[in-house]
Amino acid sequence: MKRRALYVETVIRTDLETLWRYTQDPRLHARWDLRFARIEPIAGSPGRFRYTTEFLGFVVTGTGTHAGESTRPDGGRTSALRFASADPMSLIKSGSGYWRYTPVDGGVRFVTGFDYTTRWGVFGRFADLLFRPLFGWMTAWSFDRLRLWLETGGPPEELPLLSPSAGRCRRSPRPGKDGVAPRILDTLEQA
Template sequence: MSRRALYVETVIRTDLDTLWEYTQDPRLHERWDLRFARIEPVAGSPGRFRYTTKFLGIVVNGTGTHAGESTRPDGGRTSALRFASTERLSLIKSGSGYWRYSPVDDGVRFVTGFDYTTRWGVLGRFADLLFRPVFGWMTAWSFDRLRWWLETGTPPERLPLLSPSASRCRRSPRTGKDGSAPRILDTLEQA
């Protein structure tokens, strides 16, 4: 991951199996993640999906592929993905990232790191100076929204808008492996 890669971390008071389900099931994932309006598995293609995002009234579609490690020697799990959009309105051309799930005394530490390339040349790089911090905020807000859902049982659609807060999430990696992508990402095919 590059120096500009986005990173978000939170601890959720739940068990590993529940967190895995709520993040890996597309129907549940799209309910808590502000970045996605729709996530649909591609029939007959395990690990492949289509997604729709809506940002400032702009609707963009893309494709992705993902793989997960549901058993790791350290007791945690990882999930990696690659994503891309061919739509000209999409600032993001392609990207990749991971989720890391680490059991801790009071729940599961849930971490993401991801990066992407932009289109539109110099204009795209300039637009990304504004978009990247917003995208990071959306990710952190969504992680806290998921935390609220799992800890209180309140569905995301019923949470007051100001209940989740991006400020509750760590936004820079700790020293060690949290800021580095898992090896599974190296073997994942392009979106």
């Protein structure tokens, strides 16, 4: 059975520059994204970073690399990343994904698509049957948390736990380019 890549989409009532800053600055990113406890740039290595995730009492670390296109002919932007973890506690061995930013009436349509490979052999593939839907839910919940932060100005740490809702985000791509990784991902080095 082929696993399905994860996809999340939302529209945020903000301008492109603000959304770009809140998603590209590691300190701001870690504040709204439930999947990360910390994201730290690696000194002397442009585009490279370390991440820390805390999940069910486990702390997992990994590294990544990213690149972005801040000017596109269609007025949008894209950001691509590759990530990996050598941590034996991490179900995720490596992966890649993208963010796509498309100006629309009244805001920006913010899209992510990503996939990953697992470790632990058959057990890892079985564990992913439970983890992948949870990881998709965490991504969508985080996108809505970001939306609420930018639209209301309320810090994400102060939002009630039930304010963000994964259900407000689209979870499958529309026909067209949104479900297709940008070409910049092909040129990005491994994490």
